[in-house]
Amino acid sequence: MGGPAVTLVDWAIVILRVILPALLLPAFVIPLVWVERRVAAFIQDRPGPNRVGPFGLLQSPADIIKLFTKEDVVPASSDKVLFLLAPSLAVFAALSTFAVVPYGPTVRIAGHVVPLVGADLSIGVLYVFAITSLSVYAIVLAGWSSNDKFSLFGGIRSSAQIISYELAMTTAAAGVVMAAGSFRLTDIVAKQQGAFHLLPFVPRWNVFPQVIGFIVFFVSAFAETNRLPFDLPEAEAELVAGYHTEYSAMRFGSYFLAEYINVIVASAMTTTLYFGGWSLPGLHLGGWLGGLAGLLVFAAKTAFFVMVFIWVRWTLPRFRYDQLMRLGWKTLLPLALANLLWVAGLAMWGTSR
Amino acid sequence: MERLIFDAAALMAIVFAGLMVAGRDPVKSVLALVVSFFALAVTYVLLLAPFIAALQIIVYAGAILVLFLFVIMLLNVGPERPDGMRRPIQTFLGSVAVVVFAGLLLGMFKASGGHLPAQPEAVAMDTLPDPAALARLLFSDYLLHFEAVSVLLLAALVGAFVLARRENAP
Numbered sequence: 001m002g003g004p005a006v007t008l009v010d011w012a013i014v015i016l017r018v019i020l021p022a023l024l025l026p027a028f029v030i031p032l033v034w035v036e037r038r039v040a041a042f043i044q045d046r047p048g049p050n051r052v053g054p055f056g057l058l059q060s061p062a063d064i065i066k067l068f069t070k071e072d073v074v075p076a077s078s079d080k081v082l083f084l085l086a087p088s089l090a091v092f093a094a095l096s097t098f099a100v101v102p103y104g105p106t107v108r109i110a111g112h113v114v115p116l117v118g119a120d121l122s123i124g125v126l127y128v129f130a131i132t133s134l135s136v137y138a139i140v141l142a143g144w145s146s147n148d149k150f151s152l153f154g155g156i157r158s159s160a161q162i163i164s165y166e167l168a169m170t171t172a173a174a175g176v177v178m179a180a181g182s183f184r185l186t187d188i189v190a191k192q193q194g195a196f197h198l199l200p201f202v203p204r205w206n207v208f209p210q211v212i213g214f215i216v217f218f219v220s221a222f223a224e225t226n227r228l229p230f231d232l233p234e235a236e237a238e239l240v241a242g243y244h245t246e247y248s249a250m251r252f253g254s255y256f257l258a259e260y261i262n263v264i265v266a267s268a269m270t271t272t273l274y275f276g277g278w279s280l281p282g283l284h285l286g287g288w289l290g291g292l293a294g295l296l297v298f299a300a301k302t303a304f305f306v307m308v309f310i311w312v313r314w315t316l317p318r319f320r321y322d323q324l325m326r327l328g329w330k331t332l333l334p335l336a337l338a339n340l341l342w343v344a345g346l347a348m349w350g351t352s353r
Numbered sequence: 354m355e356r357l358i359f360d361a362a363a364l365m366a367i368v369f370a371g372l373m374v375a376g377r378d379p380v381k382s383v384l385a386l387v388v389s390f391f392a393l394a395v396t397y398v399l400l401l402a403p404f405i406a407a408l409q410i411i412v413y414a415g416a417i418l419v420l421f422l423f424v425i426m427l428l429n430v431g432p433e434r435p436d437g438m439r440r441p442i443q444t445f446l447g448s449v450a451v452v453v454f455a456g457l458l459l460g461m462f463k464a465s466g467g468h469l470p471a472q473p474e475a476v477a478m479d480t481l482p483d484p485a486a487l488a489r490l491l492f493s494d495y496l497l498h499f500e501a502v503s504v505l506l507l508a509a510l511v512g513a514f515v516l517a518r519r520e521n522a523p
């Protein structure tokens with residue numbers, strides 16, 4: 001690495017930068033489950049969990065204690081190693097995606113330059129897709145190693161679904177990469193600062209020129225996170241509980257946790273790629289105050305998309321398998337390709353001026 | 354430190370590639386190959402080619418092997434039986450591959466003057482050739498190779514289409 005001598009403070013900053021999001025992400029899941037259940041109840045016109053603690057806030061911690069203390073059943077006919085490995089793989093994939101997402105601007109604290117991002121990789125976008133493409137193994141392995149037909153069905157559905165939607169998702173995100181001219185997520189955020197030249201009141205977010213790309217990306221994100229209306233791998237009406245039928249206690253909880261972390265990460269990625277990340281037009285604060293403001297803006301935008309995830313879950317019914325495939329291959333992929341052409345045209349127009 | 358991780362990853366790639374060939378259960382063979390590819394990606398990162406590493410995981414581990422797994426699970430292929438499934442042609446092709454590979458290894462050793470290549474100079478991650486440079490090469494010097502590969506893929510695509518098409522379809 002070279003450069004100036006690395007002091008203890010630098011190490012502390014690096015550790016905070018990297019560890020803190022990794023610990024906070026699962027911690028956010030606890031209130032998120034409560035929010036989801038309360039919003040679900042609101043949409044369905046019923047009270048929802050409101051008994052444990054004020055407003056039912058302690059319901060999630062109580063559930064966690066339950067999950068940790070329940071008996072962990074391992075089916076006798078399962079493939080033990082893979083059965084035990086799969087849930088941790090799910091959490092690993094969900095957590096490590098966030099490592100490259102910038103959650104705030106670069107701040108200066110007491111002479112130290114601190115970029116608020118876990119690791120600013122030059123291949124940031126590709127890293128995210130690489131890890132999410134591995135997350136399918138957690139589901140497929142769970143389905144196969146359980147040695148149970150419902151689990152296997154879930155695993156097979158999941159592999160087909162994720163391959164189909166990954167294509168559309170990556171093609172849509174390629175438009176953002178082309179607009180920024182970089183795979184680095186901090187570059188992508190930096191490119192979205194300020195406003196358009198022709199329309200000074202519109203922030204220069206990627207969503208405006210690439211609204212089609214955004215829609216494709218966001219719809220695919222639902223499929224990648226196995227959320228309704230794309231939760232065919234666990235379709236409880238047909239497959240008992242799909243790929244995690246045989247899981248109990250915290251191993252089941254791991255899939256639960258991974259799903260919610262994935263929802264947060266997908267929202268954070270949507271914010272970063274299409275909605276300017278931590279930046280807000282007109283908000284220019286220096287120093288640590290700017291860092292804090294960036295963090296809050298990023299959290300607010302991400303929270304908004306998390307709410308959309310919950311809202312959609314209780315609005316749309318589940319797709320049928322053939323509908324799923326048709327939407328992915330015949331609608332989303334052509335739209336993503338059209339978006340790519342459009343962005344390429346915009347880029348050429350931009351350079352020719 | 355980097356050398357240590359590189360060696361460990363390279364060893365892991367080889368060991369799991371061996372497990373993939375030796376394994377009797379198709380699902381476990383695919384999984385061994387996934388681990389092998391992942392370890393290979395780690396070596397790419399340490400060889401200062403993070404872009405190739407990411408592609409390795411996205412394309413091979415993330416897409417192609419998932420498809421393998423999908424097909425194996427869909428067809429419900431059981432463990433391979435140990436009794437004589439080997440045809441003479443397999444033995445022949447296998448030995449040809451071994452000879453060619455050994456020749457390649459030998460040629461590499463000769464070209465490097467009989468000793469292993471030295472470690473590359475430590476380069477800061479920011480001065481690496483970026484994907485744009487790779488793309489420029491791909492679409493200029495190596496355009497012919499690139500197009501040849503795409504024709505090959507197109508042929509595979511057409512072949513798959515012909516196989517999957519129903520005869521009585523309009």
